[in-house]
Amino acid sequence: MAVHSDLIICEHCDSLYQRLPLKRGDVARCVRCGAVLERGQRFNLEQLLALTIAAGILFIFANVFPVIHISMQGLSNEATLWQSVDALAQGRITLIALVAGLAIIFAPMLQIALLSWVLAYAYAGRIAPGFKLCMRSLEQLRPWSMLEVCLLGILVSIIKLAGMVKVVPGVGLWAIAMLTVLIILIAGKGIQRLWDELGVPVE
């Protein structure tokens, strides 16, 4: 009988496979349903940690600096991500501000924080305290982190407003664009490899 961690089960159709070593850029697909089983690792732990730290810095930039400036008849205004979420927090619709806040601020922030924690320990070859909880949270946060939608939303808003006022993209926009790419690279399903690489013991 093979060791259990050498087995892969397709989450879309329950097919069972023996794990094969993958090279960088390789993709293993399920022959039954066509879903991706596993991808060859693009980065080593050191690079992942570096990218996560970079994401942390970009996150600060994305939130401190305004994403759009507008001006109209001598008046001007600008908005950060937080101010945009806050604009939804009005009376009966406050609930939607919470969803928007989760999607564009809290989920990415938690992803970066949890990843830094587990990767910093993993880099030293250790299993971080609370590793299981962190990894479980990362799995659950993934669908709610919507920076790519936020990026498209900023572009649509710029074009929408361009007809009525003068619009200038802010520093925050560039930070969000780069952060979006980094989050896709670091916070995907590939992070599950840490369970095997750190040899988390099985009871």
Add this chain to the structure above:
Amino acid sequence: MNLPPYASELQLCLCHTCGYACPVDAHRCPRCDSMIHRRKPDSISRTWAFLVASLIFYIPANLLPVMFTDILGHGSENTIMSGVLEFWEAGSWDIALVIFIASVVVPCMKFSLLALLLITCQRRSRWAMRERSRLFRFVELVGYWSMLDVLVVALVAALVQFRALSTIEPRLGILFFGLVVVLTMFAAMSFDPRLIWDAEVDDVR
């Protein structure tokens, strides 16, 4: 073609959190302590419930205004469709199309595809299983882009705040619209795509 065995045939079960192949009789994953299930619990009825709830919310989301625009004292309220039409008439058909796809095409497609998947699974249909699998992955992939409208209203309302000249405020419709997106995401998460393939295996439930 030689197909691999099903994990359930070998008494194994996937842990969604860490990817470990657990023995089916375990309640928790021996590696990460997460709850494990052979199939997501009550998958079909939960998915139907979220789907119907989101369909109901989709009505006020379209009928109620999502945004209030006040330019020099002339106030007007926009629904999602009137916003799309305004862009279309102003000649920016590209933006009209992006918003139309994100707020009308994507949700409606999600409703109908999830309903199709649920009905075929309930009938244990063996029709186009591979293609239906692919449809589900597509639904998962595009679903959250509907959040676009919510974020656009948030940004625009935060920016256009010139008291005397012009202001833009969000309205109740955007709450319902956001809830539709959240509910359809819950619907897709509670659906278990392995049910599509269970039509081939008899003893699994």
